Amino acid sequence: MQKKNLDIESNFKIREICLEDIDYILKIEQESHPDPWSRKMFENELKLDYSNFFIGNIKSEIVSYIIFWHVIDEAYLTNITVSKDYRKLGIGEKMLNFAIGISKSLEIKKMLLEVRENNLPAILFYKKHGFKETYIRKKYYSNSENAIVMERSL
Numbered sequence: 141m142q143k144k145n146l147d148i149e150s151n152f153k154i155r156e157i158c159l160e161d162i163d164y165i166l167k168i169e170q171e172s173h174p175d176p177w178s179r180k181m182f183e184n185e186l187k188l189d190y191s192n193f194f195i196g197n198i199k200s201e202i203v204s205y206i207i208f209w210h211v212i213d214e215a216y217l218t219n220i221t222v223s224k225d226y227r228k229l230g231i232g233e234k235m236l237n238f239a240i241g242i243s244k245s246l247e248i249k250k251m252l253l254e255v256r257e258n259n260l261p262a263i264l265f266y267k268k269h270g271f272k273e274t275y276i277r278k279k280y281y282s283n284s285e286n287a288i289v290m291e292r293s294l
């Protein structure tokens with residue numbers, strides 16, 4: 141099917157993750173990140189009471205997921221990923237806005253994240269949504285790449 145012809149507005153839904161979804165998430169994760177999260181890491185998120193883990197579906201297909209932590213009055217975005225075939229269709233924006241909406245409703249004041257300094261699509265995505273670069277964590281990733289810390293108020 142031509143993905144761009146899909147009616148995202150009527151077919152896209154966000155729901156909480158369940159254990160059985162992790163197989164699908166792992167496939168998307170592996171094609172999307174140089175240092176993908178393992179099954180154990182995803183499973184662990186389900187046990188953390190401060191972690192929020194949601195998936196985005198088109199019909200029954202999982203096409204995206206987002207994980208964000210609430211720690212006191214800050215939200216920390218630890219993972220946002222859209223399946224390769226469904227990028228640049230506004231799905232990342234829907235996932236992020238969903239996380240921001242939940243966070244605001246809980247009176248969370250700020251959202252923070254780390255992004256690889258070479259991940260230009262993600263950096264542009266975050267800037268488009270009001271995130272500003274605050275500082276650099278030198279050689280943060282296993283390949284020695286720097287992390288840019290970005291944040292925005294909610």
Ligand SMILES: CC(C)(COP(=O)(O)OP(=O)(O)OC[C@H]1O[C@@H](n2cnc3c(N)ncnc32)[C@H](O)[C@@H]1OP(=O)(O)O)[C@@H](O)C(=O)NCCC(=O)NCCS
Nearest residue numbers: 220221222227228229230231232233255261262264265268
């Ligand atoms: C970052 C990511 C979640 C964005 O999701 P998406 O659904 O493609 O994003 P949207 O369609 O909602 O937003 C598009 C905007 O994001 C930015 N963007 C996304 N991909 C881009 C690309 N390949 N080149 C340039 N800008 C890009 C632009 O600001 C774009 O807005 P524009 O079309 O007005 O220029 C997605 O690219 C992804 O899953 N990447 C791999 C995983 C990843 O890097 N996650 C972030 C880790 S910190």
